[in-house]
Amino acid sequence: MSFVGRTRELAILHKHLDRIQRGSRLDRGTAMMIRGRRRVGKSRLAGEFVRRAGLPFVHFQASRNSPPAEDLHHLRDTIAASTLPNAARAQDLDPTTLSAAFQILALTLPDDAPSIVVIDELPWLLEGFPGGAGELQRAWDMELSRKPVLLLLLGSDLSMMESLTHHDQPFHGRATEMVLRALNPHDVAELTGTSGVDAFDAHLVTGGQPLVAESWEPGMTLDDFLRAELEDSTTPLVVNGQRILESEFSETSLSRRVLTAIGGRGERTFTSVQHAAANIEAIPSTSLTRTLGMLRERRVVAFDEPLSMKRAAKDRRYRIADPALRFWLAFVEPHLGEIDAGRGDIAHTRIVDGYSAWRGRAIEPVVREAVWRLTPTSPWPGAKAVGNWWPRNNNPEIDLVGADDRPASTIYFVGTIKWRTGRPITSREAAQLVADAASVPGAPPDVATVGVCPAGMADGAPLDVIWTADDLLQAWQ
Template sequence: MAGFVGRVAELAALERHLAWVREGRGDQRGRALLLRGRRRVGKSRLVDVFCERSGVPYVVHQATRGEDQDRERARFLDEVLRSSLPDTDPLAGITGVGSWDTALRQLAAVLPDDSPSVVVLDELPWLIEGDPVFEGTLQTVWDRVLSRKPVLLVLIGSDLAMMEQLGAYGRPFHQRGVEMVLPPLSPHEVMRMTGLAPADALDAHLVTGGLPLVCQEWREGESRVDFLARSLDDPTSPLLVSGERMLAAEFPAAVRARQVLGVVGSGERTFSRIASAAGGEDRPLPPGSLNPVLRALVDKRLVAVDTPLSLRPGDRDRRYRVADSYLRFWLAFLESAIPEIERGRGRLVAEAVERGWPSWRGRAVEPVVREALSRLLPDERWPGVREVGGWWPRTNNPEVDLVGTDRAPARAIAFVGSVKWREQRPFDQRALAALARDTLAVPGADGDTPLIAVSRAGFTTEGLAAAYGPERLVEAWAP
């Protein structure tokens, strides 16, 4: 179970789907499961462990991007032949087939009729990319043949937008599969894996993004400084290479999208600043070029869009950020430092990270705090809160970290708050006075609006309607 902390619930969910097949609960004997999650969150490993523990025969095929389709099908049939499926002898003489329709029907012919089995197609978007009719072919063979077998068909993909669309209305696989999302490890799971205190576990989550391959390199109780020093001393460490591999898979040829993501990762948040940095101060990238790139990055879930939350619509004051915590850290500190690390100067890189860490962390933790509060609320104190965001005017002055409302745009503001994620300095009277002043700028808030605060180092002031520390935030992800 090493490296698999926090996946008990997901394994249990897969087992429930297999039990559905085993017990013949539906009008069809088979079930299709669409499993999606961002790259390197452990989808393939999760399914491998599930198959190994399932006690039923299975076959796993992982597609190769850009592979010739004849070779892809030949490899697929070879994997079926060498799998634990009980009667694959009829495939022994087949060296290749001319279509996926034939290949999938060959698979169906050797699946057991009277006992359950599991079939896994990993990197499904790459199969669709290689053969535009694969999606329709899969639907046809599923309807006519595969669904009549007691099989759990697991379709895995890292292209989140494409995987979401597979089951959409008008697509061939609409209403033919159930969906499952595998998230990164949560801050609570990172805390369990690393043995760190809640405050340090949240910092570890900002560095690792909850990616299992990176988290499992974190020694129990190890400080962030020691982890970074050790990881940056090794050019092959998962902390360093995961970012390169993720982006190489996402952007095999999209140079402009990769460039814009790097600009956002460097800290530029507004459309105009991103345009200037991506195109140059003298010749900013024109809106007609930047808009479709940002839309594509948002669709891929690589970039998130935040809008100010208040009684007024805020779409015109959008702010952009890298959606994934790990990529946010990697783009900010590690990408440009790879040559130094490869030259054995990881210590200098670690020192540079430490210099920039306080200011970077102060902003990077805000989305995590908002997600934690969104999980904790509504509660008895805030029964009407359904949205937690921030607020800022076009000038960015003042910026308010937390706004709790009934919806977006809001009809009523429940609270306004501040996040102070500093190592030693608690949230004090001065911070409270600044929050009270800035609250008056938020449309819909006034002097009677309740004030809340989030602090890493505690509180030394009264007058807050609620105060949240690291322990309370991490509890938001507790089982």
């Protein structure tokens, strides 16, 4: 299957490689840290970049919990088998320290031509060597950076990858950082051969994970895809969420219970999450606050607050931020037992019954991101923040609020999301939006009104702008 998406990321990598080839840097080499959650496509991005570059390279894949001596010999053997012009020099060398292994790498890199080095899952390599980050820093400063090399350091442990570049860490200031996220809806549409609402369904269900999206064959409907993926417990849709969670959170941890409460049961407030995540004993508020903060730092959970001219931290709502886990926690994890027992048909029926209601809420953050991306070319280019608004009693709820900041000084527009294909936004719904807008703190009486609906807008509905599903897909082009 052809490589799809990642146009921006590939362009960035080629830009750095071009600088190395032109010799326009004081340091001949360039290091890049590429971090992203497991199975998001870091290795495939690096592999595609290397293929297109057509230069000598080495791609080393570290193993988790591997004995340090084994890692060193694996690194040596990978270098010796690479396309680096001096690779044969590594064959008879026996590194006993990480520094020695990096010296072997430096020995094999050409001095007069560019090359590429990929170290995949860097945190797994460094965890076996106390002070390993310092050894990497010394190797880079003393030898590797003096070569015309592009060093790509990949990692799924987001917190460790971020910490490696903190100001108090050895590698601070030595690498450019790139965060690799899930495929966006436009890329998923291209990969799955879908459009409009079907493309957003494909994005919601696959989570933008390349391995899962590749299982969606062109011409498949959502129902076709679900039936095929739920047939057994080894399909990408079933396995993907398990692998992500297993790599970061213990199955019995409070974090997993909190994620199940938010993603699996749909709880959104602090109190409801606290009750739903409780096991035998109640969860102290301090423990839950700490856990939610950690999940937010890891970009698994998002904290949403009403967007207006007033702060409303007490009205905070929680949701799953990682697109790879939204659908999995809601529909796959609760039915793993049936899937393992070969009764994917039961899981399929339950998913179909609940999908429409779930989609109505799950699509909202995706729509808000799309609208935010479209605002520079809209009548309100000053709308730097796009969110939603609700009062303590949740009545009324405004799906879209476009403002200059959080909290807002200027509110440019309010809007409604009606994610349906059979009926456009009606005049009555538009009038209700106008009436509800008066409740938003700071919204002017003549605030603009917008709508998002795959079916468009009925004649006579007084909205200033309407976006369809196909319009939203263009936001990621």
